[in-house]
Amino acid sequence: xxxxxxxxFARLLVVAxxxxxxxxxxxxxxxxxxxxxxxMTFNAAWxxxxxxxxxxxxxxxxxxxxxxxxxxxxxxxxxxxxxxxVALQEVENWGVLERLNRRHLADEGYAAxxxxxxxxxxxxxxALLTRLQAAGPLRNHLDAFTTxxxxxxxxxxxxxxxxxxxxxxxxxxxxxxTHLRSQLPAWVNGRPDAYLADCQRAGQGKLVRELxxxxxxxxxxxxxxxxxxxxxxxxxxxFIIGDNDRGPKLYDTLARVPLADxxxxxxxxxxxxxxxxxxxxxxxxxxxxxxxxxxxxxHAVPAEVSDHAAAVVVLKL
Numbered sequence: 545x546x547x548x549x550x551x552x553f554a555r556l557l558v559v560a561x562x563x564x565x566x567x568x569x570x571x572x573x574x575x576x577x578x579x580x581x582x583x584m585t586f587n588a589a590w591x592x593x594x595x596x597x598x599x600x601x602x603x604x605x606x607x608x609x610x611x612x613x614x615x616x617x618x619x620x621x622x623x624x625x626x627x628x629x630v631a632l633q634e635v636e637n638w639g640v641l642e643r644l645n646r647r648h649l650a651d652e653g654y655a656a657x658x659x660x661x662x663x664x665x666x667x668x669x670x671a672l673l674t675r676l677q678a679a680g681p682l683r684n685h686l687d688a689f690t691t692x693x694x695x696x697x698x699x700x701x702x703x704x705x706x707x708x709x710x711x712x713x714x715x716x717x718x719x720x721x722t723h724l725r726s727q728l729p730a731w732v733n734g735r736p737d738a739y740l741a742d743c744q745r746a747g748q749g750k751l752v753r754e755l756x757x758x759x760x761x762x763x764x765x766x767x768x769x770x771x772x773x774x775x776x777x778x779x780x781x782x783f784i785i786g787d788n789d790r791g792p793k794l795y796d797t798l799a800r801v802p803l804a805d806x807x808x809x810x811x812x813x814x815x816x817x818x819x820x821x822x823x824x825x826x827x828x829x830x831x832x833x834x835x836x837x838x839x840x841x842x843h844a845v846p847a848e849v850s851d852h853a854a855a856v857v858v859l860k861l
Contacts, residue, residue: 579712580837581676583857584627585769585824587723587808588618589850590668591644592636600667603636611640612647617849619648621842622673625856629708630654630673631721631769634666641671649673659684661701670701670721670770676708679716690751697747700725703755710861717861718759722770724748724780745773749780753789759829760792765861766829768794771852773823785827794827797839797857805841808853826857835859 590606591614597603608614622630635641638658645656654673659682661669683705689698704721725744729736752768759766774780776796786793798806807820828836842854 578860579710581629581710581717581859581861582625582627583629583631583767583769583826583859584622584625584854585631585633585721585771585826586618586621586854587633587771587824587850587852589634589852590636591615591618591632591634591640592667593640593643597636597667599664600636601665603667611643614849615640615644615648617846618644621845621849621854622649623652625842625854627856628675629717629719629767631704631719632671632673633721633723633771634668635671636667636669645673657682657704657706659686659702659704662686662698663700668701668723670704670723672704672706672719672721674708674719676710676717679707679709682706685755688751688755690747690754692747692750693743695743695747697744697751699748699751703752705755713861715765715861718764718766720752720756720766720768722748722752722768722772724752724770724772724774726773742779746779746783749774749778749783753783753786756784757791760786760794763831764829765832766794767832768827769825771824775821775823776825781825792830795830795833795836797826797828797836798822798841798855800836800839801841805843808841808855809851824852824855826855828857828859832859835861 592606592608594607594611641656641658645654653675656673658669658671684702685699685705686702689696699722701723706719708717708719710717725741725748729738730740732740756766756768772780782788807822808824809821810818812818836857837860838858840856845853
């Protein structure tokens with residue numbers, strides 16, 4: 545073999561080894577390397593069927609004219625972000641969740657989780673769609689309560705609590721989903737009482753904190769999502785994040801969204817003033833803070849689908 549032929553053979557051998565090496569690295573990463581997990585929280589705004597539930601006070605007022613059109617709109621919001629875990633609020637029942645998942649998201653590979661809450665006024669429940677395998681049972685914490693300012697408070701819509709296994713890496717995400725009391729005034733003796741509603745949300749925030757504390761103290765990867773009906777500076781959020789105790793704090797992932805876009809709900813008061821608030825949140829434990837690669841708030845949700853924007857966060861695990 546002459547010198548020129550030898551150098552040509554050597555160069556081809558090096559290229560072949562590089563290709564094989566790159567393929568080997570790719571296989572290793574796919575088997576146990578970092579995985580991108582996309583989280584979404586979305587208040588689907590009265591995601592109801594067209595069947596009257598006499599046990600629910602406001603059921604007839606919010607029945608959709610076309611159930612499948614509503615479900616298709618919710619599915620479109622979900623599809624355009626391709627999330628692995630979807631926290632949903634204002635889901636009426638298991639039937640409407642299954643209809644969404646099996647008819648409108650059938651090719652997305654989601655498993656659905658839901659429980660019937662104690663909210664008989666609105667009939668609104670929280671739910672979860674996920675591609676990740678459950679690593680334990682679903683809990684709802686409907687029987688939990690706490691005390692604040694001498695009063696007992698509970699989560700009438702519960703706290704969805706489940707551990708999910710990240711494919712490839714085998715890491716566990718401990719996911720919590722809830723929907724706190726609305727900002728509408730409570731009615732006491734025929735009069736509206738906004739302060740009481742605020743107190744209830746604060747009490748609920750304190751209870752959420754108490755329920756997630758064991759997972760945080762154990763160093764788990766924790767995600768807390770949902771519609772908290774309050775902004776970051778409210779007593780409810782201060783409790784949940786951990787501003788009022790010495791335990792591990794949560795990180796507000798959506799704080800990185802630019803200020804001009806950092807809201808999920810717009811409402812108008814009696815005087816016509818418009819307010820922009822971020823009442824929907826995705827909070828994570830501090831051991832996940834550096835694993836957040838992106839965060840956004842989707843304001844392109846049609847009004848007939850929901851009056852809330854969807855929030856999306858990507859983790860690299």
